[in-house]
Amino acid sequence: MQIQKVSCFGAGYVGGPTMAVMASKCPKQTFVVYDINEQQINKWNTKQYPIYEENLNEYINKTIEKNLIFTNDIDLALKDCDIVFLAVNTPSKSYGLGAESQLDISYIDSCLQTIKKYPLTRKLILVEKSTVPIKTCDYINAVLKNQNICVLSNPEFLAEGTAIQDLLYPDRVIIGGSLESSQQLASLYEQWVPKDKIIFTNIYSAELSKIVANSFLAQRVSSINSISIICDKIGADVNQISQCIGSDSRIGNKFLKTSVGFGGSCFKKDLLCLIYMCESLQLEEVAQYWRQVYLLNEYQKQRFINLIITSMFNCLRNKVIVILGVTFKAKTNDTRESAALMIIKKLQEEQAILRIYDPQGKIDNVEQCQSLDGIFQGASAIVIITEWEEFSKIDYVQAFNQMAKPSYCFDGRNLLSGDLMKSIGFLYYGLGRV
Numbered sequence: 001m002q003i004q005k006v007s008c009f010g011a012g013y014v015g016g017p018t019m020a021v022m023a024s025k026c027p028k029q030t031f032v033v034y035d036i037n038e039q040q041i042n043k044w045n046t047k048q049y050p051i052y053e054e055n056l057n058e059y060i061n062k063t064i065e066k067n068l069i070f071t072n073d074i075d076l077a078l079k080d081c082d083i084v085f086l087a088v089n090t091p092s093k094s095y096g097l098g099a100e101s102q103l104d105i106s107y108i109d110s111c112l113q114t115i116k117k118y119p120l121t122r123k124l125i126l127v128e129k130s131t132v133p134i135k136t137c138d139y140i141n142a143v144l145k146n147q148n149i150c151v152l153s154n155p156e157f158l159a160e161g162t163a164i165q166d167l168l169y170p171d172r173v174i175i176g177g178s179l180e181s182s183q184q185l186a187s188l189y190e191q192w193v194p195k196d197k198i199i200f201t202n203i204y205s206a207e208l209s210k211i212v213a214n215s216f217l218a219q220r221v222s223s224i225n226s227i228s229i230i231c232d233k234i235g236a237d238v239n240q241i242s243q244c245i246g247s248d249s250r251i252g253n254k255f256l257k258t259s260v261g262f263g264g265s266c267f268k269k270d271l272l273c274l275i276y277m278c279e280s281l282q283l284e285e286v287a288q289y290w291r292q293v294y295l296l297n298e299y300q301k302q303r304f305i306n307l308i309i310t311s312m313f314n315c316l317r318n319k320v321i322v323i324l325g326v327t328f329k330a331k332t333n334d335t336r337e338s339a340a341l342m343i344i345k346k347l348q349e350e351q352a353i354l355r356i357y358d359p360q361g362k363i364d365n366v367e368q369c370q371s372l373d374g375i376f377q378g379a380s381a382i383v384i385i386t387e388w389e390e391f392s393k394i395d396y397v398q399a400f401n402q403m404a405k406p407s408y409c410f411d412g413r414n415l416l417s418g419d420l421m422k423s424i425g426f427l428y429y430g431l432g433r434v
Ligand code: NAI
Pocket: 009, 010, 011, 012, 013, 014, 015, 034, 035, 036, 037, 040, 087, 088, 089, 090, 107, 108, 110, 111, 129, 130, 131, 132, 156, 157, 158, 159, 160, 265, 266
């Protein structure tokens, strides 16, 4: 079968960029991105992209009037389609058994119900691109039994902030499921990904690999954050520790930056999914091991909040605090599970007056400043939550001169030079640094 038409359910952080890059690399195929959310589709079609990602517009511009379509029309998506990617959201369940830990596949389910009703006229390869609980493929097969459908797992490993680069040059592409269909899917990737980077596995391994990858990355963050806590007690510097251990090629130097904790839509929910799976399999010791990675992350956020409140002598009421960054990391507009959400809530409880700024991110129902202009005037503290480059370029001497005294700076990303900030006059607090 020669693949001609590919569709993707879900026009979000994964569906939009993934299909734009695929369309640019596979000019002979047509790519249709379908979403039930009309507003979301309108934004893609009017260049008011719902997500911020470097170089994304270049890839959309290249393809949008050629072989890339964003639509709410299910017929346009499914008619004569060869491959459908499911890239809809799979948040943690918020209800019932497994609430707050198991992934909610009800959005996947609604896609299946739509596909089930549609009169397919040819074989369809249905691809799990969303991160799903293990054995979701069995559920899909059960729902779509007797239809000419082959289910594959092809998890997405892109990271927000570097999505386009990650899609152009993936470390690997994992495809799990029947070999014949896997090879058909691989024929798309082979148009730009070297063959030796495409790994064929059984379908359960492919599903599990995504959950495990995110859990390992979360574990790295919690590991270095746990060391930052020790450093704070003994006067060592966690940045130096990262450099010392990261130069060991067995450990590697990535993901060794201490921070106010990991956020984002994926790490927490995928880690909790792994924990839930271990518990369901009665593997309590394994579950406990991974649960600690999650708990340490919560602790790190709480520790940072406590640091702010206690350093300011528990007296934040009516003090102006400048919050720099609300996104969970730089170079994205995504605020899901950002540490900012918890920090803002706790500082509001302390009755502080918040001035919040982020170059891209917006939090619902919270007033934000449009720029840094005048933001430091009369403020008692600066709290850095996101590592936007813009924040390292601020003239902190000028900021200090405008601020109330004493002037605090709580750097949740170790973004600034502590020595420099202290020399300006700030009471500067980083994480795990002297
Ligand atoms: P998102 O929330 O940005 O987008 C999901 C989209 O699916 C929404 O626009 C929603 O309207 C749409 N949708 C929901 N039900 C639908 C239906 N029945 N038919 C058509 N569209 C429907 O989600 P995001 O971040 O793109 O994540 C999607 C999946 O990819 C999740 O499973 C996530 O865990 C996974 N993933 C996310 C990454 C990320 O960095 N955001 C990276 C790798 C994987």
